[in-house]
Amino acid sequence: MTESLAPMLPLAAAMPPGMLLMLAAIPVVFLPRTISNIVMLLLPIIGLAQLLALPIGYTDTVAIFDYTLEVTRVDALSRVFGIVFHLAAFMGILYALHVKDRMQAAAALIYVGSAIAAVFAGDLITLFVWWELTALSSVFLIWASRTESALRAGQRYLIIQVTSGLLLLLGAILLHAESGSIVFEHIGLESAGGWFVFMAFGIKACFPLLHGWMKDSYPEATITGTVFLSGFTTKLAIYALARGFAGTEILIPIGATMTAFPIFFAVIENDLRRVLAYSLNNQLGYMVVGIGIGTELALNGAVAHVFAHVIYKALLFMSMGAVLLRVGTVKGSELGGLYKSMPWTTVFCIIGAASISAFPLTSGFVTKSMILTAAADGHYLIPFLILLFASAGVFHHSGIKIPFFAFFAHDRGFRVKEAPLNMLAAMAIAAFFCIGIGVFPGILYKILPYPVEYVPYTTSHVVQMLQLLLFSALAFTFLMKTKLYPPELRSVVLDVDWVWRKLLPEAWSRVAEVWLMGQIAFLSTANKARLRVLDFTSAHLSPWSRLGEPWPTGATAMWAAMLLLAYLYLAFQNLATRPPG
Amino acid sequence: MSMDPKISKGTDAGDMPTNDAMITDDERWLDRPGSVDTVIRILVFLSVASVLADFTYEKHGHWGFQDWFGFDAAYGFVACVALVIAAKGLRVLLMRGEDYYD
Structure with a gap:
């Protein structure tokens, strides 16, 4: 494929991958809609062709002041991410084709373009620039909802994303001070700079306790915006971790925690797009574990899982987006029975649900099992058991809960139209890839960073996975039948974002309150003191006080005479005591 | 509750x-x-x-327990029941009204 595109190299080398999409954001706003739709659909295709025309090992540098920035670096790792980002961009654009808001289209193009460019950044400064641009552009996909809560969620999102970028910049400066280099290769945690970069990546990769921004903001974005958001930011962070921190062992417990704890929240969360955000967090955990293990199989597994995940996660968000568009809500407590009026969306959603659950013959199976096998090969017993637990759990909340409560459960009587054609087409493409990768894993394995010897379809892999999943389904049935399963309730579930949405504002208002009370107390004490002084002076110095009374003339004359007498006496005494002469 | x-x-x-x-x-x-x-x-x-x-x-697990008969089935079932019951308990602690943040 690369050879046949070689004549295109000079053309492809004109700008970094992703740049074309960013530049196109401007004309897209002004072109007539039909033309701009065609242009937008062509952009990811041209972008992908450009990427495939660049050979592995291709680099391009730009000199700024005394520094040389490596704006493009194509290698096996960045190329897989580039390919799946272009795919996701195409599906997202197709899915959003009916949206009239041109600002959303422009924001999406800049966001996608900068995420792609970031993956091909060869140094930390170039990475920083694109890293921040993904944050600045993507927030418009949240604000485009034009609701009060989306506005505030977007502000919180922006603060956290920009903070991640600043940590990256600080880390890059420290690393440069230590080694004199800003090349983005393996970083590790041996230096302070490395830790800053690690935290920057960790925020975007939704490490435990740093994850709150994602479940807070993604469900607030527009229907189409969430589909874009689900694809790029977190996976860019996974890419960055894979390049900078492969084999960093602390990532194993971090990742294992990420796979497990979000699923508890997902079980009780009512907003189904938020449930998907939690399962997105859970899926990132598998990738982080794979990166932490750091063997060729584990890294291949992590990268392959990114590829599969971007597609099935987009598919799930697209199906819930279609429900939101048609019904006006994605709350589990309000939905049910939609399979009757949205049969195609139901089928696509089930394919996405099967893929995220890693059913054999779907994409999740051929990628997630690589990470599980790598964990077993490395004798990581506890992480392995947690990953297995999370595999059952993700089927439970994403595989069953999402399709069950949206499309089946109780028929709520919604008789709505099926999703628009462009949405169905985008979902069909995603579903096609979910099954295609599951049935022909060799196609994906061929583009992974390391050669693949792993065989997904062995009897033991298939039987073990089927047992795990079928008995999870059985557990769900048992819990529903015995009414032990918690009903979907209109509610919010507190998470770490509670700290900055409730605790800190309340603490701040408490501080402000104490400050105000202090001021009042001070002022009232001061006022009392002032009144006391006033009382005293008015008691003693007023015209009616003893001092203020008019004194009789006689008394005054007498006091004056006394004063003169005293004066005379002193004067005479002075004369008498003076020595003669 | x-x-x-x-x-x-x-x-x-x-x-x-x-x-x-x-x-x-x-x-x-x-x-x-x-x-x-x-x-x-x-x-x-x-x-x-x-x-x-x-x-x-024939099972050739990395650990002995993986070779137990029906291990993954039992693990899947128990994991899910435990997950749901724990999550239900979590509701008491973490669930608030829909307008909590408004």
Whole structure:
């Protein structure tokens, strides 16, 4: 494929991958809609062709002041991410084709373009620039909802994303001070700079306790915006971790925690797009574990899982987006029975649900099992058991809960139209890839960073996975039948974002309150003191006080005479005591 | 359980755009009595079959417990029940009314 595109190299080398999409954001706003739709659909295709025309090992540098920035670096790792980002961009654009808001289209193009460019950044400064641009552009996909809560969620999102970028910049400066280099290769945690970069990546990769921004903001974005958001930011962070921190062992417990704890929240969360955000967090955990293990199989597994995940996660968000568009809500407590009026969306959603659950013959199976096998090969017993637990759990909340409560459960009587054609087409493409990768894993394995010897379809892999999943389904049935399963309730579930949405504002208002009370107390004490002084002076110095009374003339004359007498006496005494002469 | 009074169950049938006539007009196979039981029976059959499949091959797990008969089946079932019950408990602690942040 690369050879046949070689004549295109000079053309492809004109700008970094992703740049074309960013530049196109401007004309897209002004072109007539039909033309701009065609242009937008062509952009990811041209972008992908450009990427495939660049050979592995291709680099391009730009000199700024005394520094040389490596704006493009194509290698096996960045190329897989580039390919799946272009795919996701195409599906997202197709899915959003009916949206009239041109600002959303422009924001999406800049966001996608900068995420792609970031993956091909060869140094930390170039990475920083694109890293921040993904944050600045993507927030418009949240604000485009034009609701009060989306506005505030977007502000919180922006603060956290920009903070991640600043940590990256600080880390890059420290690393440069230590080694004199800003090349983005393996970083590790041996230096302070490395830790800053690690935290920057960790925020975007939704490490435990740093994850709150994602479940807070993604469900607030527009229907189409969430589909874009689900694809790029977190996976860019996974890419960055894979390049900078492969084999960093602390990532194993971090990742294992990420796979497990979000699923508890997902079980009780009512907003189904938020449930998907939690399962997105859970899926990132598998990738982080794979990166932490750091063997060729584990890294291949992590990268392959990114590829599969971007597609099935987009598919799930697209199906819930279609429900939101048609019904006006994605709350589990309000939905049910939609399979009757949205049969195609139901089928696509089930394919996405099967893929995220890693059913054999779907994409999740051929990628997630690589990470599980790598964990077993490395004798990581506890992480392995947690990953297995999370595999059952993700089927439970994403595989069953999402399709069950949206499309089946109780028929709520919604008789709505099926999703628009462009949405169905985008979902069909995603579903096609979910099954295609599951049935022909060799196609994906061929583009992974390391050669693949792993065989997904062995009897033991298939039987073990089927047992795990079928008995999870059985557990769900048992819990529903015995009414032990918690009903979907209109509610919010507190998470770490509670700290900055409730605790800190309340603490701040408490501080402000104490400050105000202090001021009042001070002022009232001061006022009392002032009144006391006033009382005293008015008691003693007023015209009616003893001092203020008019004194009789006689008394005054007498006091004056006394004063003169005293004066005379002193004067005479002075004369008498003076020595003669 | 000490639940927030603002947490309410899903919309009652009363205020939904539903009426029985609409549903019967649009009856599907799944709506018929017994259909769900058929689905469950198929699921149970498949589950049993997946466990019996353990007889068809020799297990070579990395750890001894992986070779136990039906290990993944038992693990999946127990994991899910534990997950749901723990999550239910978490509700007492973490669930608030929908307008909590407003």
